[in-house]
Amino acid sequence: MTQISVRVDGVTYADDVEPRTLLVNYLREQVGKVGTVVGCDTSNCGACTVLLDGVAVKSCTVLAVQADEAEVTTIEGVAAPDGTLHPLQRAFHELHGLQCGFCTPGMIMASIDLLRDHPDPSETEIREGIEGNLCRCTGYQNIVRAVQHAAGEMSGRARSDGPASDRSASPADVDTAAAPHAVVRA
Amino acid sequence: MIPAPFAYARPTTVDEAVQAIAEGGEDVKVMAGGQSLIPVMRLRLAAPETVVDLGRVAELRGVRDDGDAIVIGAMTTHAQVLADPLVRQHAPLVAAATETVADRQTRHRGTFGGALAHADPAGDLPACALALDAELVVAGLGGRRTVPAAEFFVDYLTTALEEGEILVEVRIPKLPGEWGMHYEKFQRVAQAWSIVAVAAAVRREDGHIAEARIGLTNMGPTPLRATATEAALAGADATVEAVAAAAGHAAEGTSPSSDLNAQADYRQHLAQVLTRRAVLRAAGL
Numbered sequence: 001m002t003q004i005s006v007r008v009d010g011v012t013y014a015d016d017v018e019p020r021t022l023l024v025n026y027l028r029e030q031v032g033k034v035g036t037v038v039g040c041d042t043s044n045c046g047a048c049t050v051l052l053d054g055v056a057v058k059s060c061t062v063l064a065v066q067a068d069e070a071e072v073t074t075i076e077g078v079a080a081p082d083g084t085l086h087p088l089q090r091a092f093h094e095l096h097g098l099q100c101g102f103c104t105p106g107m108i109m110a111s112i113d114l115l116r117d118h119p120d121p122s123e124t125e126i127r128e129g130i131e132g133n134l135c136r137c138t139g140y141q142n143i144v145r146a147v148q149h150a151a152g153e154m155s156g157r158a159r160s161d162g163p164a165s166d167r168s169a170s171p172a173d174v175d176t177a178a179a180p181h182a183v184v185r186a
Numbered sequence: 187m188i189p190a191p192f193a194y195a196r197p198t199t200v201d202e203a204v205q206a207i208a209e210g211g212e213d214v215k216v217m218a219g220g221q222s223l224i225p226v227m228r229l230r231l232a233a234p235e236t237v238v239d240l241g242r243v244a245e246l247r248g249v250r251d252d253g254d255a256i257v258i259g260a261m262t263t264h265a266q267v268l269a270d271p272l273v274r275q276h277a278p279l280v281a282a283a284t285e286t287v288a289d290r291q292t293r294h295r296g297t298f299g300g301a302l303a304h305a306d307p308a309g310d311l312p313a314c315a316l317a318l319d320a321e322l323v324v325a326g327l328g329g330r331r332t333v334p335a336a337e338f339f340v341d342y343l344t345t346a347l348e349e350g351e352i353l354v355e356v357r358i359p360k361l362p363g364e365w366g367m368h369y370e371k372f373q374r375v376a377q378a379w380s381i382v383a384v385a386a387a388v389r390r391e392d393g394h395i396a397e398a399r400i401g402l403t404n405m406g407p408t409p410l411r412a413t414a415t416e417a418a419l420a421g422a423d424a425t426v427e428a429v430a431a432a433a434g435h436a437a438e439g440t441s442p443s444s445d446l447n448a449q450a451d452y453r454q455h456l457a458q459v460l461t462r463r464a465v466l467r468a469a470g471l
């Protein structure tokens with residue numbers, strides 16, 4: 001056992017862990033941050049993405065001992081203390097950026113990391129920026145819209161130049177526009 | 187799956203690291219970013235007795251100017267390499283290849299030294315080190331030695347690192363004259379490894395190609411130089427036709443594998459096409 005001290009979502013934890021413990025298992029099983037999920041066994045899916053000292057990492061591919069003395073932010077720590085959702089959480093909700101929702105915690109953490117470096121990303125920059133995150137449901141269209149929309153909101157720009165500005169669109173309308181071959185009726 | 191149990195050492199200097207390896211028992215693994223090692227340990231393809239984590243060895247991180255070369259510390263992450271102005275200025279080939287490695291998350295943890303020491307034939311950075319005639323500085327209990335890139339990559343996942351040695355830093359000579367560089371990678375989907383890729387550095391002079399250096403990724407168990415193409419390009423006209431003719435030699439002397447992604451003959455075809463594209467881009471044609 002090795003002693004580690006990790007600050008997770010603003011709270012410091014001191015714990016004994018086996019060196020082989022993966023950060024994601026430590027977060028879920030010892031700290032109780034079950035919002036961070038595991039989607040694969042091969043470091044490919046990104047569902048487990050958290051911020052480690054401010055940058056996105058796949059927490060299934062980091063050992064808990066490597067996070068000793070570091071700061072971790074999970075999806076459970078991104079909303080404001082009063083419960084107000086992070087702009088990315090809100091955008092995923094409003095623009096229907098999820099279906100089953102399993103990839104969503106990782107998508108949002110990866111997008112927070114992307115928007116820090118690219119506050120006003122192009123569609124290509126978004127698609128490349130989240131290439132480490134796989135979604136089996138949505139086809140990515142609405143995920144990209146949600147990230148674009150949140151980027152506009154976070155930088156205080158009113159976006160009137162693209163589909164992401166259409167905040168009143170119902171999810172069904174948005175889906176129809178995104179995937180005309182699979183018409184969804186409201 | 188999680189890794190099999192192991193003892194964990196976290197040195198803070200190169201000397202301590204080398205000592206920890208010596209004291210770690212029969213099967214010791216050095217861990218850099220862990221982006222190749224942890225997946226392999228999770229699949230239990232590796233189950234070392236001791237893991238020596240280089241994550242706290244500060245002297246192994248960062249890029250510095252050393253006169254006629256830039257020196258990249260082994261523990262410099264892919265993300266740090268991408269953000270570094272010295273790399274952009276003197277080794278844009280390394281930046282171009284690093285951009286294609288994995289995804290943002292993996293580039294935050296994975297390191298330049300780890301990618302070279304891992305020596306995966308499909309890894310993108312070994313061919314760049316080879317094309318740029320990099321020198322690799324390694325340390326062991328007996329001191330330090332320098333290994334040219336051409337001697338570092340020995341076989342599939344095998345380097346000239348001896349037991350107990352670690353890679354410390356990589357010297358990349360500054361190339362005199364005006365060089366253009368480009369990395370052309372062919373992959374099936376996002377965050378995938380190269381099926382084949384070509385690292386090209388080209389120096390033009392008076393409408394001619396004065397010199398070209400071409401590294402091939404995944405055209406054999408180690409990275410290779412496309413020597414026949416390099417020879418054909420030396421002194422050639424800087425024209426699309428001359429480059430295309432020279433690129434036709436790119437697969438000579440290669441022995442690529444056949445796997446689920448591609449047959450060997452398809453890889454040889456790709457090597458020619460990608461070499462043409464890479465050299466044209468590097469030469470500004």
Ligand SMILES: Cc1cc2nc3c(=O)[nH]c(=O)nc-3n(C[C@H](O)[C@H](O)[C@H](O)COP(=O)(O)OP(=O)(O)OC[C@H]3O[C@@H](n4cnc5c(N)ncnc54)[C@H](O)[C@@H]3O)c2cc1C
Nearest residue numbers: 218219220221222223288296297300301303309310352353
């Ligand atoms: C999803 C995913 C996609 C990827 N895609 C690509 C890709 O497209 N192209 C690509 O090139 N790579 C890719 N990689 C691999 C990535 O580049 C890794 O960063 C790299 O292969 C290993 O670097 P690391 O620092 O994580 O090393 P580790 O995983 O820590 O170590 C790898 C090996 O090198 C040895 N080692 C590491 N550092 C040293 C040292 N200083 N001295 C001696 N031995 C050392 C270790 O003992 C181990 O055997 C991908 C990885 C993942 C998880």
Ligand code: FES
Nearest residue numbers: 039040045046060
């Ligand atoms: S669970 Fe971590 S990448 Fe899939």
Ligand code: FES
Nearest residue numbers: 099101135136137
């Ligand atoms: S919403 Fe189901 S995996 Fe993305």
